Structure formats: structure tokens, C-alpha cells
Amino acid sequence: MREAIGLAMDYEWLNRQLFYNAYERVRGYFVASDFEARGLPGPDELALLEPLRSQLPPEVFEREVPLPPYTSLDPDSGQTLRDNLRRARDLLAEAGWRYRDGALRNERGEVFTIEFLDNSGSMGRVVTPFAKNLERLGIRATYRVIDFAILQKRLDVFDFEVISVRWPGSEAPGTELLDRFGSAAADTEGSSNLMGVKHPAVDALLDHVVTARTRPQLVAALRALDRVLRHQHLNVPHWFSSVHRIAYRTGRFEQPAVMPRYYQPESWVLMTWWASPENLNPPPGRRR
Structure with a gap:
């Protein structure tokens, strides 16, 4: 279901029509750094992943780390928005969601709905075309702007469905990742684990991160962590600027x-x- 939702975002259209092609797509949790996972896992990653094989899907070892969906203007590319929506439809059907009576429904007849929360209204121009694509799948999407204090209160108790969040990077990520991805933080009100990650393999890799004593050890642990998280399709990657724009005399x-x-x-x-x-x-x- 999460992968299907991600397929409905046409980032290339957003970048072209709204952002003047000024941004690049976020690929993972440590994008454009030494810690970003690429391709298949290398020997240093495998040394950490192999003991966790029983807790991970085979794709982590057999497939290259997944990249965000891409939409092409070439109708014969197989990567148009229509192609992505077809793939999303099939994934939703595998999860038990099928279109009938004017909406996407599960076996109990419940309608698939999604609520986007925002406190400024700035995401409206992004959510609107995204919601239109979701509606083509039969998903009923709503966009709601609320006061920041109310939004923060709901985030603290994980009372939300979809939000937009920015996580600043670091040259040496460490213990802050326990609050962001650790299982204990998933049930702790006010934590940064907004995605509700509760996975023993993730916890094991986080332990390697915080106990790393050399830079190569830290790089291997973070790349393995990035790989495992990206295979779970926990979010819809947004965008980042690869340059700092500065005006000066x-x-x-x-x-x-x-x-x-x-x-x-x-x-x-x-x-x-x-x-x-x-x-x-x-x-x-x-x-x-």
C-alpha cells in the first residue's frame, strides 16, 4: 500500500511546473552523502546484513536499493504516470483493495481515505495534483490546514495520516537516529519516530551505528540502515536543493x-x- 501511494506522486511534473527544475529528488534517508546506499549491498554491508537475513525480505540482498518512481513524457518508456498508476493499482489489489461503487474499498467495504495535514498551507500546490492522482486510483484524499499547536499535539501522539517533514542531515549521524527509527521511540509520545518504525533488524543496525568506532564502520552501518529502510517504502520522498543560493555584493x-x-x-x-x-x-x- 505504501509503495502504491508513492507511485501516485508525479515528482517530475512538480519539479517542471512548480519548481522550475530547481530541485533534485530525495532518494533515501542520507541522500547525497557517504552514507547513501547504492546498487547492491557491498561486502561491508553484507557483513552486517547477513546475520539479520531471517528478519529481512530477500529483496534487500537480491535487488538494487529502490529509487523513487520516475515519470517520463515518452509514452513508450513504460514509466509514464499512467504506467505508474497501473502498477499502483495492481499493488493495491494484492493488498485487498479494489475499486467498486465509486471508490477503492477493502473486503469489508471500507473506503480508502487519506488526510494530508499542514499548518501553513504551503503544501497545497503540491498536495492538489498528488491527490488528483490518488483519486484516479479510487482513493479519497483530503487536505487540511490546521494551527501549528494543534498539529504539534497530533504529531506528539501520532494522530495523523500524512504530513510533510524535513530531517536535516549530519556529517556523523548517531544517537539521534534511535529517536527517529528505534522501536522504543515508536511508542514514546513526542518522539521523532513519526513513521512508527518497529523492526528488529533496524534496531540491530542502529546499534552498529551508535557503537561504530571508525568512519568506515559508521559508513557501512548507515548504508545498510538506509537500504533496509528504503525497501520498506515508509515515505514518499520529496526533494532537496543541491546548491546554496546566496546573493552578495x-x-x-x-x-x-x-x-x-x-x-x-x-x-x-x-x-x-x-x-x-x-x-x-x-x-x-x-x-x-
Whole structure:
């Protein structure tokens, strides 16, 4: 069901029509970093995954890490929105949901409904075309804007169906991931485990993450974790910007020759820009 819902988002249309092709699709939980899983698991990942084989689906070992659905404008590509919706329809049918009496229903006749919650209204232009695609599958989607305090209260007790959330990255993820993906946090009010992840294999990999003593150990553990989570289709990946857009007055500022890596643009700007010496000590008679 979760995979089917993800197939209904036409990200390429959103990026083209709403974002002027300014963004890239989020692929996983550690996108564009050393920790992002790619292709098939390597030897370092397999060393961590093999003891967990009985707890994981065969796809984790046999298939490349799944990428978000792609929609093409080529009608013969097999990856058009219509193709994706057909695939979603088949997945929903396998899960017991079939279209009848004007809606997608399960064996008990219950209608498949989804409520999108937002506190600002900014996601409306994204949810609207997404909801239209879901409706083509027979899913009744609603978009509701509520006060932030009410939204936060509902998040704290996991009283929601679909929300949009941003998770900042880190150069060295660690114990914060226990609150985000750990089984204990799934039943703890106010935790960051909004997806309700409760999986023994995930817990085992999190233990490898927090006990890693070298960078290669941390990289292997996080790639394995990323792989296992992505095979569960727990979310609908959104987008990110691969650049920081900054407007500045030319000739007034300088940067180091070798730029350090920062995940957050605010820190990047404040720590790598400074006034040039000639502007700090302008020649006589020259105004700053």
C-alpha cells in the first residue's frame, strides 16, 4: 500500500511546473552523502546484513536499493504516470483493495481515505495534483490546514495520516537516529519516530551505528540502515536543493580556496564568508 501511494506522486511534473527544475529528488534517508546506499549491498554491508537475513525480505540482498518512481513524457518508456498508476493499482489489489461503487474499498467495504495535514498551507500546490492522482486510483484524499499547536499535539501522539517533514542531515549521524527509527521511540509520545518504525533488524543496525568506532564502520552501518529502510517504502520522498543560493555584493567579500562541507546553509554562510581586507582598511578618501 505504501509503495502504491508513492507511485501516485508525479515528482517530475512538480519539479517542471512548480519548481522550475530547481530541485533534485530525495532518494533515501542520507541522500547525497557517504552514507547513501547504492546498487547492491557491498561486502561491508553484507557483513552486517547477513546475520539479520531471517528478519529481512530477500529483496534487500537480491535487488538494487529502490529509487523513487520516475515519470517520463515518452509514452513508450513504460514509466509514464499512467504506467505508474497501473502498477499502483495492481499493488493495491494484492493488498485487498479494489475499486467498486465509486471508490477503492477493502473486503469489508471500507473506503480508502487519506488526510494530508499542514499548518501553513504551503503544501497545497503540491498536495492538489498528488491527490488528483490518488483519486484516479479510487482513493479519497483530503487536505487540511490546521494551527501549528494543534498539529504539534497530533504529531506528539501520532494522530495523523500524512504530513510533510524535513530531517536535516549530519556529517556523523548517531544517537539521534534511535529517536527517529528505534522501536522504543515508536511508542514514546513526542518522539521523532513519526513513521512508527518497529523492526528488529533496524534496531540491530542502529546499534552498529551508535557503537561504530571508525568512519568506515559508521559508513557501512548507515548504508545498510538506509537500504533496509528504503525497501520498506515508509515515505514518499520529496526533494532537496543541491546548491546554496546566496546573493552578495561582489568585491566586498571573500571565501577560502578550499570550501568545507556543511549541511546547513546558515552555518555555511556565516563560517565561510568575510569582508575582504581592502574593505576593512580602505585607502584614504575611499568610502566603505
